[in-house]
Amino acid sequence: MAERVVVVGSGAAGLTAALTASKAGHDVILMTKGPLGESNSLYAQGGIAAALFDDDSVEAHIADTLAAGAGLSDPVSARVLCQAGPARIHELIALGAEFDRCPDGRLARGLEAAHSVPRVVHAGGDATGRAIIAALVRAVRASRIAVWEHCFARDLLVGDDSVTGIRVLRDGREHTLAASAVIIASGGAGQLYRHSTNPLGATGDGVALALRAGVRLIDAEFVQFHPTTLAVPGTPLISEAVRGEGAVLLDARGERFMLREHPDAELAPRDVVARAIARQMQSQGDVPVLLDARPLGDAVLRRRFPGFVALAAAHGLNPSEVPVPVTPAAHYWMGGVEVDDDGRTALRGLSAVGEAACTRAHGANRLASNSLLEALVTGHRAALALEQPSAATLPRAEGRPAGGHRAISRSELQQVMWQWVGLHRDTAGLASAQALLAEASVPVSDEHRVADLETANLLQLAREVVAAASDRTESIGAHHRSDADLSSRQPEREVSIAC
Structure with missing residues (x-):
């Protein structure tokens, strides 16, 4: 059994992972950059998709997930995601999450884009994330999990091809935490773009530290815009x-x-x-x-x-x-740290869950309301798999040049990404972005200045997104090349009903 598990991030994925690991008997420290529960999950509106109703099935949910993924979803990962949905919803209800209900007491449900049947449950109308996070935070507060708020993850400690701990900033000082397992649940990198639905803290810190530790980032080109x-x-x-x-x-x-x-x-x-x-x-x-x-x-x-x-x-x-x-x-990143279906990376002791991870279940485009589902499912599975070996079959990352010496601000970086690597991409624009970012750097005047460290992480991830977008020359899913023909696919419909 792991002596200590450190979970980085307190959205739905991190909270679920921490609770599951604690129930399994692990000594858990849950670190979060802001207050407990502050995350993309908190602001999620639409709901959670799951095959909970008699006119639905797991097979139908899988089929819809694969169709939305434009042929690039992994069928096994999609099955893992959809099969676990009902159990995770019932677990939330047991924790006190109050989903909206019809007058007769049945769960209310909606039909959203690319779903063949209404299967999306919601809470407070359009406040589903807040209801879920509230229930999970209450459970964490009532557990024996140690919570470190306002804590910034600097880097992983690695020895003998295994995670040995993590360096963090807390209260203006650097701390080193020994750990036999680290679960990255720090969300995506929505702050890469000038316009983003993501909170200011969505700077991809966990993904960047995994990349620096030699773990691959995959499907980075697939950024979903709301x-x-x-x-x-x-x-x-x-x-x-x-x-x-x-x-x-x-x-x-x-x-x-x-x-x-x-x-x-x-x-x-x-x-x-x-x-x-x-x-x-x-x-x-x-x-x-x-x-x-x-x-x-x-x-x-x-x-x-x-x-x-x-x-x-x-x-x-x-x-x-x-x-x-x-x-x-910018809304959701289908790409992330490469993991297997249990959240394990190529580095022993390191897992990633939620939007920080990429199981390839989403493929080129995420099915509506599968994001909160993924957070719950991957957080749960990764915590249960802590005793299992690493995903040794996954390749390690190849190092990229560190970059140049021309200072770039966060707003400048966001404008570059919005202009050339946003909704419309082409060869010339991507080449311009790649050249500019190759020469860019983020001066860090104070080793404890979190804002600069965040921007440095964003710059590192921006290079990955541009490289991946440059390599994929066809348009597919959320990746649109204006200098290529659009892939044909069936129209998706979006309708919402209350019950």
Whole structure:
């Protein structure tokens, strides 16, 4: 049994991993960069997909996951993900997570993009992440898990081809923690982009430290952009289910433009909608497009999307009376640390879970509402597999040049990624980005300055994303090359129903 397990990150994946490892008898330290529970998971709106209902099946969920992945999903990994869904949902309910229910007490469910049946359960309308994190945090607080908040992971300690510990910054000082296992659950790197739905802490720190320890990063080119975020500082997400209920997109003249972009208009695949919005914005001088939710009516908006209504109100907007400005934004990273189906990496003692990891279950495009599911499933499985050997069949990473000496700020880096490695990519733009990033560096004036260390991690990961996007010359899933033909695929539909 592991003497000490360190979990890095306190989203749904990290909290689940910590709880599962603790129940198995391990001595667990849960480290988190901010307060406990602060994570991408906290802000998740849509819900969790799982085959919980009589008119659904695990096989159908697997088929939908594979279809959304545009042929690049690993079937075995997709099966592992979907089979475990119902058990993880029931476990959350047992922990006190209050999912929305119909008047007769049955779980309410919705139908979202590319799902063949309604299987997405949600909480608080559009506050699913908050309900889940609240339940998991309560359980962690009541356990014997040691929680280290406001703690930054610097680097892994490696000896004899195995993890031996981790270096961290806490209270302005560096600490070294010995550990026989480390589970990376630090989320993705949404702050790579100028517009992002991710919180400011999503800087890919765990992925970067795994990469520095010689573990591969795979599928880095597949970055999913959410079509609709409120066009205000921080670009907070507006659930796709709002469009599923009947909201439409308008250009600066107040006219619908998606009707000429795709047969399914606003209900087209999210990558199609996101690119169409980006093109429309460019044609109208980088002015945001408008999301018109007035057809839903005030009562439906307040019942089904209270978070959206509150968000708009905080910025002086009433979506039942006026269309609100929206822009696409980086949302979810299908790529990550290469792991097997139990979260194990090629380095003994190191696991990765949630958005920080890549099992290849998502392939080129994540099926809607599979992200929270993945966090719960991978966190649980990785903790149970701590006694098993590392994934020795996985290759180790090849080192890349450290970079040049031209200082780059985070905002400059984000603009490079948004302009050349965002929704539309081509050979010339990727070459420009690659050349610029190869010469870039992030000066760290103080070894304990977390903001600089975060930006250095982002720069390291940006190089990986650009390299992977340059290598894949065809368009597929979330990776769109404007200098290549789009891969053909069936239209995905998105509709949302309450029960």
